[in-house]
Amino acid sequence: MGLFSNFKKELSAINQQFKEDIKKTNEQFKEDIKMGKKQLEEDINSNNQFKEGFKKTNEQFKEDIKKKNNQFKEELKTNNEQLKEEFKTNNEQLKEEFKTVKTQISSDINEMKRQIKEREKEARIPKVKIETIxxxxxxxxxxxxxxxxxxxxxxxRFKVKKEIKDDIFNLIKIDRTENIQKSALDVAGWTFAGSMLWGNAGALAGGLASQKGKDKSTAALFLVNEDTQKKIMLIIKCDSKILEKLSQFTLTQEEDQQSQPQTTDKYMQLERISQLKTKGILTQEEFQKEKEKILNS
Incomplete structure (x- = not known):
């Protein structure tokens, strides 16, 4: 009886301990489940926050992409308009430069044509190199x-030492010296509107006589300075080649010379009678009469 009673007590104690353990375990399990549920709720809440954050991030990303896309489009539009404007400006500038170059080329061509014409004209202009005697x-x-x-x-005109002189002379006559040497006095007395044209007959005769016995391949050029009306007879060396070139020159017609105003003529006649008076050939009274005749003519 005592053994059974002890066993029963031990079994009752074990049963009680088991119940206590089960109760503790059950309470612990409940507590774990409660904690697990709470953790799960927290995890679910955290997952919802993640989803919300992801959603916001995704929307922000989409918004940023949209903004950058719009900005890119705007920049592309601006760059495109700027490129068009620059192309238009460059195109107009190129057209203007092309126009300028075309005008310059045209001007250069015209200038070249003008120079060619000038050279052709200059080549046709009679000219001759002379040696004066x-x-x-x-x-x-x-x-x-x-x-x-x-x-x-x-x-x-005359070109001397590569310089073309300003003086212009009327070319009255060109003659071979042997043709005029026969009568120096006749040449010296060649009249121009009633006055002596080439001056002192003795000086002229001396100039022609200086060629006597020398090279007769010479010519006489009868010139009148257009400004001063000074008369000059130029004796030059003249072979067949020079004579051929001289033949290309045009002469001032003697009739044209005679049609000039007679004022210079009067001065020459006055000068001549003054010299005659000085030499005693004319008296004062004769000089006065001649002078009145000349001035009233």
Whole structure:
């Protein structure tokens, strides 16, 4: 009885302990379930927050993409308009430059044509290189070699030491010296509106006589300075080639010379009668009469 009673007590104690353990375990399990549920709720809440955050991030990303896309489109539009404007400006500038170059080329071509025409014209202008024997001092140029150039119809200029002089001369006559040497007095007395044209007959005769017995391949150029009306007879060396070139020159017609105003003529006649009076050939009374005749003519 005592053994059974002890066993029963031990079994009752074990049963009680088991119940206590089960109760503790059950309470612990409930507590774990409660904690697990709470943790699960927290996890679910955290997952919802993640979803919300992801949603917001996704929407923000979409908004940023949209903004950048719109910004890119705006920049592309601006750049496109700027490129169009620059292209238009460059195109207009190129057109203007092309127009300028075209105008310049056209101007250069015209200038080249003008120069070619000038050269052709210059090549056709009669000119001849001459060597003077007598009369070059009257020209006033410090050289006996020069080039005579046709300046206009019946007019010539001289090129001396590569410089074309400003003086213009009327070319009255060209003659071989042997043709005029037969009568120096006749040449000296060649009249121009009733007055002596080439001055002192003795000086002229001396100039022609200086060629006597020498090279007769010479020519006489009868010139009148257009500004001063000074008369010059230029004796030059003249072979067949020079004579051929001289034949290309045009002369001032003697009739044209005679049609000029007679004022210069009167002065020359007055000067002549003054010299006659000085030499005693004319008296004061005769001089006065001649003077009145000339002035009233």
């Amino acid at each position: 007598n009369g070059d001092q009257e020209l006033g140029y410090d050289s006996y070699t020069m080039e005579m150039i046709q300046a206009d119809t019946g007019k010539v």
